[in-house]
């Protein structure tokens with residue numbers, strides 16, 4: 001534990017990102033009586049959740065927007081400032097971190113990165129509306145249960161699409177993997193595996209459209225197929241560039257590697273939520289936030305009353 005004298009102009013901790021992870025971490029830190037600021041670009045993935053039914057404490061479901069408002073209200077209750085802007089640079093100066101948005105800068109002893117991921121969406125008109133309507137779903141762990149017995153399409157590179165399709169067989173007998181990398185004839189090995197798993201396998205559709213609660217996929221041969229739900233599994237871009245600029249270790253997908261207290265390979269730089277390698281879920285994000293915030297508090301100079 002550091003014993004150097006605290007400086008007034010330096011934050012105890014800067015939290016970058018105000019999704020479930022960042023807001024929870026900030027609430028914990030404020031309740032540890034630490035000087036904390038949250039900076040947020042306003043693009044939480046949670047804003048897209050039409051209704052979550054696996055979020056602990058909400059037995060009848062909760063919309064993502066409402067959930068975010070509740071997390072914000074809780075941080076607000078402990079007077080956490082939330083600044084709406086995007087951090088472009090994160091550097092080290094002396095023992096501190098300095099984060100900047102091009103106009104302002106924030107200096108902090110420790111940083112928690114809660115910047116999430118950005119989903120890669122398929123080419124379909126009004127993708128955000130399709131997500132809001134529940135036709136396009138981005139997380140089978142989250143809402144596979146809600147797609148029970150539906151006609152489900154899973155669009156992505158062959159292996160990945162098939163893997164997700166196998167997962168979705170828990171919920172429906174009518175699952176089709178759409179290999180985004182194959183034309184009309186998907187790979188023979190994949191076809192065998194699909195058949196063994198009770199999954200239909202097709203090549204990439206040439207066009208996707210959605211209306212009246214369903215997604216219509218049109219194929220190169222002129223045929224089309226209607227899906228009640230389409231899960232694109234085209235990947236997501238981890239928002240880890242700020243940490244990578246400080247040489248923090250990442251996995252092959254660019255998500256940050258952390259230790260058991262959520263510290264990255266850069267001392268004093270913590271990462272939580274979707275930007276971290278692991279399961280992208282709200283319950284995971286808030287658990288990681290509790291771990292990181294408590295580790296940060298213990299790492300800072302003591303603040304006795």
Ligand SMILES: Cc1cc2nc3c(=O)[nH]c(=O)nc-3n(C[C@H](O)[C@H](O)[C@H](O)COP(=O)(O)OP(=O)(O)OC[C@H]3O[C@@H](n4cnc5c(N)ncnc54)[C@H](O)[C@@H]3O)c2cc1C
Nearest residue numbers: 017019020021041042043044045052087116142273274282
């Ligand atoms: C359609 C959909 C449905 C889902 N349903 C569920 C569900 O039912 N249950 C469940 O558990 N999970 C669900 N999820 C997943 C859940 O939304 C995420 O796991 C959760 O939002 C992750 O929280 P986070 O705080 O890590 O990241 P996010 O909520 O994505 O927040 C990250 C924040 O960081 C900000 N940011 C990024 N870079 C910067 C920067 N440089 N400077 C400043 N700010 C920055 C972003 O703008 C954003 O506001 C769903 C996701 C989607 C897309």
